[in-house]
Amino acid sequence: MKAELSEQILLKGLAENDSKIIEIIYKNNFASIQSFILNNNGSYDDARDIFQESMIALYEKAQTDSFVLTCKINTYIYSICRRLWLKRLQQIGKYSNQLDNLEETISVEDDLDIHYKRDADFKIMEHALSSLGEPCRSLLEGFYIKKMDMQQLSELFGYTNSDNAKTQKYKCLMRLKKLFFAQYNIGE
Amino acid sequence: MDDILLLQTIERYIHNKMDAEERAFFEQHRKNVPEVDQLVVEHTMFLNQIEDFSANKNLKRTLNEVHSKLLSESVINEGVVSSSNAKVIFFWNKYKKVTAIAAVVGGAIAFMISGLVAYFAPQNQQYLSQLGAKVELQERKITALNNEIKTSKIPENVVIKSGGSAFLIDGNGYLVTNAHVVEDATFAVISNNDGKEFKAKVAFKDINRDLAILKIEDEDYSPIKNLPYSFRKNNLDLGEEVYTLGYPNFPRNEVVYNIGYLSGETGYNGDSLSCQIQMNANHGNSGGPVLNKNGEVIGVLSTKQLKADGVTFAIKSKNIYKVVDEIKKKDQDVRIKINNTNSLKGDNRVHQIKNVKDYVYMVKAYTK
Numbered sequence: 234m235k236a237e238l239s240e241q242i243l244l245k246g247l248a249e250n251d252s253k254i255i256e257i258i259y260k261n262n263f264a265s266i267q268s269f270i271l272n273n274n275g276s277y278d279d280a281r282d283i284f285q286e287s288m289i290a291l292y293e294k295a296q297t298d299s300f301v302l303t304c305k306i307n308t309y310i311y312s313i314c315r316r317l318w319l320k321r322l323q324q325i326g327k328y329s330n331q332l333d334n335l336e337e338t339i340s341v342e343d344d345l346d347i348h349y350k351r352d353a354d355f356k357i358m359e360h361a362l363s364s365l366g367e368p369c370r371s372l373l374e375g376f377y378i379k380k381m382d383m384q385q386l387s388e389l390f391g392y393t394n395s396d397n398a399k400t401q402k403y404k405c406l407m408r409l410k411k412l413f414f415a416q417y418n419i420g421e
Numbered sequence: 422m423d424d425i426l427l428l429q430t431i432e433r434y435i436h437n438k439m440d441a442e443e444r445a446f447f448e449q450h451r452k453n454v455p456e457v458d459q460l461v462v463e464h465t466m467f468l469n470q471i472e473d474f475s476a477n478k479n480l481k482r483t484l485n486e487v488h489s490k491l492l493s494e495s496v497i498n499e500g501v502v503s504s505s506n507a508k509v510i511f512f513w514n515k516y517k518k519v520t521a522i523a524a525v526v527g528g529a530i531a532f533m534i535s536g537l538v539a540y541f542a543p544q545n546q547q548y549l550s551q552l553g554a555k556v557e558l559q560e561r562k563i564t565a566l567n568n569e570i571k572t573s574k575i576p577e578n579v580v581i582k583s584g585g586s587a588f589l590i591d592g593n594g595y596l597v598t599n600a601h602v603v604e605d606a607t608f609a610v611i612s613n614n615d616g617k618e619f620k621a622k623v624a625f626k627d628i629n630r631d632l633a634i635l636k637i638e639d640e641d642y643s644p645i646k647n648l649p650y651s652f653r654k655n656n657l658d659l660g661e662e663v664y665t666l667g668y669p670n671f672p673r674n675e676v677v678y679n680i681g682y683l684s685g686e687t688g689y690n691g692d693s694l695s696c697q698i699q700m701n702a703n704h705g706n707s708g709g710p711v712l713n714k715n716g717e718v719i720g721v722l723s724t725k726q727l728k729a730d731g732v733t734f735a736i737k738s739k740n741i742y743k744v745v746d747e748i749k750k751k752d753q754d755v756r757i758k759i760n761n762t763n764s765l766k767g768d769n770r771v772h773q774i775k776n777v778k779d780y781v782y783m784v785k786a787y788t789k
Binding site: 263359377400404 | 424425428429463464467470471472473474475476477478479480481483484485486487488490491496497499655658715769771772
């Protein structure tokens with residue numbers, strides 16, 4: 234009971250991007266994933282990438298309202314990493330059937346499909362943002378990612394007042410939206 | 422302008438910032454005008470996309486920070502000594518005797534060879550050119566320079582000995598550069614792309630590793646909490662794409678970007694302190710950072726081969742750690758903490774450069 238409770242707390246912390254909690258999950262899981270990747274033709278960088286991607290997938294799952302984790306966090310992370318790594322090996326043509334499987338796994342295909350879709354959306358957004366040019370890109374990033382308020386932003390960019398900055402932000406947002414949907418709808 | 426007003430209204434509607442009356446009015450308007458209805462749906466979806474995107478970016482940042490933190494605390498490791506200890510001990514026990522015999526034989530041969538090599542070897546310096554700016558400036562009095570840069574912090578009546586590039590390793594004002602960039606100078610003025618100048622002194626020099634540490638001693642300098650790049654401690658990947666920022670147009674204050682790839686794990690004639698990079702570097706690039714695609718510093722650019730095109734060498738970044746350890750050994754009071762957080766991973770190149778360039782400085786070294 235107690236273990237279940239603390240797993241819930243960990244997932245809640247992860248969903249809130251709480252660095253202390255993320256550190257705990259990292260400590261508990263990274264080493265085993267790293268040795269799994271290293272033992273299966275991977276490098277240290279691969280281990281880091283795959284592990285972080287599994288954390289992102291878990292984060293995405295933890296965010297949904299209907300979220301229930303039917304297994305332990307470490308089983309989930311291991312299952313995701315195993316799937317991700319299999320896919321990566323297939324992509325580079327190094328696929329081997331004898332991928333170590335020492336731990337139990339659960340089926341994560343559905344979750345990963347959602348994850349890949351979201352990842353594709355993020356790539357479109359990233360691309361739209363980078364083709365936006367400056368200062369639009371930095372202005373929108375400041376507002377939406379760094380969560381700065383209009384006052385701070387207008388000072389940073391040298392607008393005479395925050396209303397002007399706000400108008401500029403909307404103009405940029407409309408351009409971003411156009412760029413985003415142009416790509417997004419092709420993808421559909 | 423009308424579009425903006427409409428968008429603002431829609432955002433207020435989505436974020437529930439309308440009072441009841443306005444809300445009712447707007448909902449009626451939605452029903453009557455399908456275009457507005459469509460716009461509300463579209464914008465809601467778009468804002469969710471941005472929200473998710475930002476959350477993802479911020480999560481990635483946290484993950485990288487946690488990763489670097491745990492690495493620096495040795496809670497996790499990436500193939501540096503500690504993980505292979507067990508293996509080393511195992512092999513040592515197994516091959517103890519063989520090793521002892523090999524050591525004796527090897528030792529004797531090594532002495533012979535090193536004697537021969539010392540006797541016959543050509544001087545490396547003939548084939549390598551240090552990338553430090555050996556400018557004609559040497560003879561030029563500083564008064565001439567003062568005309569160029571009116572607010573220069575270089576004191577009057579000193580001679581600029583040499584120069585190159587340098588970059589911060591600790592936001593509290595420590596930079597690394599090549600020892601040959603500062604030569605035998607004791608002071609330097611550093612300036613970045615914006616032309617901001619700071620006074621610095623040469624805190625330490627390691628001629629064997631060709632590295633020097635500069636310390637900013639200037640009240641105008643305000644410490645930086647987190648540098649964007651981290652430093653790679655473990656081995657390098659051949660073929661990895663790398664880039665550098667530096668001041669090849671010395672003494673012109675313009676930071677220049679350059680790319681290449683890691684072409685050899687060792688430097689000139691197998692020198693294991695450095696590595697080989699395929700890149701067209703110029704004098705003045707010396708002391709600049711060499712970064713990989715993740716924004717990790719893998720080395721300090723130092724020399725190029727004279728008779729081959731584009732063959733450049735960089736001192737591996739783990740040597741920076743060694744030099745800093747030496748300083749600490751010499752002077753217990755020095756507190757240098759090499760930055761280990763990285764906020765560049767996953768960013769595109771243009772963005773990375775924008776974040777890095779403020780921390781790469783041009784060095785003008787002089788003696789009082």
